[in-house]
Amino acid sequence: MSLLVTGSIGIDNVRTPFGEVKDVYGGSAVYFSFAARLFTPVRFVGVVGEDFPADFRAFLERADIDLSGMEVRKGSKTFRWSGQYATPTADAETTEVELNVLAEAGPKIPPQFRDSKYVFLAATHPELQQDLVRQLTDPCLVVADTRDLWIKTQHEGLLKTLGMVTGAILNDAEAKLLAEESNLALAGRKILEYGPRFVVIKKGEHGVMLVTREGLAVLPAYPTTEVKDPTGAGDSFAGGLMGYLATQDDCGLAALKKALAYGTICASFTIEDFSLRKLEKITPADVAGRLKEYTEMLSL
Amino acid sequence: MSLLVTGSIGIDNVRTPFGEVKDVYGGSAVYFSFAARLFTPVRFVGVVGEDFPADFRAFLERADIDLSGMEVRKGSKTFRWSGQYATPTADAETTEVELNVLAEAGPKIPPQFRDSKYVFLAATHPELQQDLVRQLTDPCLVVADTRDLWIKTQHEGLLKTLGMVTGAILNDAEAKLLAEESNLALAGRKILEYGPRFVVIKKGEHGVMLVTREGLAVLPAYPTTEVKDPTGAGDSFAGGLMGYLATQDDCGLAALKKALAYGTICASFTIEDFSLRKLEKITPADVAGRLKEYTEMLSL
Numbered sequence: 001m002s003l004l005v006t007g008s009i010g011i012d013n014v015r016t017p018f019g020e021v022k023d024v025y026g027g028s029a030v031y032f033s034f035a036a037r038l039f040t041p042v043r044f045v046g047v048v049g050e051d052f053p054a055d056f057r058a059f060l061e062r063a064d065i066d067l068s069g070m071e072v073r074k075g076s077k078t079f080r081w082s083g084q085y086a087t088p089t090a091d092a093e094t095t096e097v098e099l100n101v102l103a104e105a106g107p108k109i110p111p112q113f114r115d116s117k118y119v120f121l122a123a124t125h126p127e128l129q130q131d132l133v134r135q136l137t138d139p140c141l142v143v144a145d146t147r148d149l150w151i152k153t154q155h156e157g158l159l160k161t162l163g164m165v166t167g168a169i170l171n172d173a174e175a176k177l178l179a180e181e182s183n184l185a186l187a188g189r190k191i192l193e194y195g196p197r198f199v200v201i202k203k204g205e206h207g208v209m210l211v212t213r214e215g216l217a218v219l220p221a222y223p224t225t226e227v228k229d230p231t232g233a234g235d236s237f238a239g240g241l242m243g244y245l246a247t248q249d250d251c252g253l254a255a256l257k258k259a260l261a262y263g264t265i266c267a268s269f270t271i272e273d274f275s276l277r278k279l280e281k282i283t284p285a286d287v288a289g290r291l292k293e294y295t296e297m298l299s300l
Numbered sequence: 301m302s303l304l305v306t307g308s309i310g311i312d313n314v315r316t317p318f319g320e321v322k323d324v325y326g327g328s329a330v331y332f333s334f335a336a337r338l339f340t341p342v343r344f345v346g347v348v349g350e351d352f353p354a355d356f357r358a359f360l361e362r363a364d365i366d367l368s369g370m371e372v373r374k375g376s377k378t379f380r381w382s383g384q385y386a387t388p389t390a391d392a393e394t395t396e397v398e399l400n401v402l403a404e405a406g407p408k409i410p411p412q413f414r415d416s417k418y419v420f421l422a423a424t425h426p427e428l429q430q431d432l433v434r435q436l437t438d439p440c441l442v443v444a445d446t447r448d449l450w451i452k453t454q455h456e457g458l459l460k461t462l463g464m465v466t467g468a469i470l471n472d473a474e475a476k477l478l479a480e481e482s483n484l485a486l487a488g489r490k491i492l493e494y495g496p497r498f499v500v501i502k503k504g505e506h507g508v509m510l511v512t513r514e515g516l517a518v519l520p521a522y523p524t525t526e527v528k529d530p531t532g533a534g535d536s537f538a539g540g541l542m543g544y545l546a547t548q549d550d551c552g553l554a555a556l557k558k559a560l561a562y563g564t565i566c567a568s569f570t571i572e573d574f575s576l577r578k579l580e581k582i583t584p585a586d587v588a589g590r591l592k593e594y595t596e597m598l599s600l
Contacts, residue, residue, distance in 0.1 A: 087482055182387055185525045206506035207520055217597045218520040220507055225485045261600050291600075297517045298598040300561050300591075 007122025010079035031232030035239025045069035240266030307422025331532030335539025345369035540566030
């Protein structure tokens, strides 16, 4: 069924212990889309400035991402982010950020996308997330990401967003912060009380925890030895997860676990090269091959 | 087949965010034994002082642990350790330690134990570990634990120990330190070059990684919400692992993975109460029940 993503699209500078890249393609919605498109067509909603490079647009179009929801705003500039990682598994340290168009009004979902059934709201201001949910006519599954900034500064607003979505995705530090609880499983259960039917807690190199009213599951990360750049791991994880779910008519515990596994596999490809260099080359067969290996690794 | 453990036996004071206990039963070989005995009889080798409490001996005897290898040394005092944990998942901070008998000559393996097939050497001075291996007549599987102290101060000696054993168990920080490599899988592969056929890297609440020449596997920890005291988690993990292996005539990748799972389950019980309070009550049926849950959690 139809899958829509809204989030950032931008140009990154990234430095990791394995190298440095400048002016590369990035943004949460972009990483999401490149993973999700391996499962199902992707409807893209976001805003860029009039400086948005033609080669970036062509890159997205070649990947068959439907850009009808990408607004090119006159007089505005595209989002830019610079970050570095002290180690391949450390959190990103933002060294420079130009919010540009992201500091202005949010995107609108075009009429032809409003019937989308599966929707991913990448991390952004909780009120913008709510505004986007209200533009949907009959969503079946809406999942929101968030980040520490919104937990700290827009706590009430974020709780309202969580009351409007089916699932929440956040990392371990964020889950502990939001729930004020240091045990991750208990933190997940507390977040369920805010409204979502499931909570996905990302633990980076340590895998992922799923908390639903039915139960709890933890899966490890795929153990790759080729980490070059962790940028986009979380968003491509979400892309694999939602991409798979959009092909199923089911979000019970078993389907969600399989979705976590697909997300895990997509993220494992992302981090093996800078920017989208690896992810853009991956095919569904690559995903299936690595999933098979991963499933075998976990079979006892 | 016969399973022997050598390691510490001592009296602990422990403080965690959930409470404090004084003068409780502890020691690496004790935690190991209580997990391993759920699978197979355990031969215990260690040294205590003449102050060793009768109730502690009775506690071990009630658990059917064969104490023929426990030396009660005249004029010596039993090992004592005091530690605290800032959070339930933090590393222990030693607040006081009286090595006592552990600073003296190591234990000897009694003649009737020298034919042991499965042997676990808990963390101790690498030369003592080598001395213990040399006392075995025809071991089938010898696994050694170690710790940062020995990696830093007895590096050459530790490499020699690793050349004499079948398997190594260590935690993630220790593996990185020993291999001088920040990627865990690569660290594990480097440690394989020192001699063992497999390396088990413990990641605490994040599970465990197995590295062998055949391949690599990562399993998550069992997600318990009842953590009270992490003391002994690693040693009871090793106990479950070795206990299971001692019942198999196989240490291929599949058997090792299953052994990791049994270790994981034993550790998950250990941390649910202080000292051995939970682990001493567990039956093989409890282990089987939780293993079933864990296996289902991991089945995709």
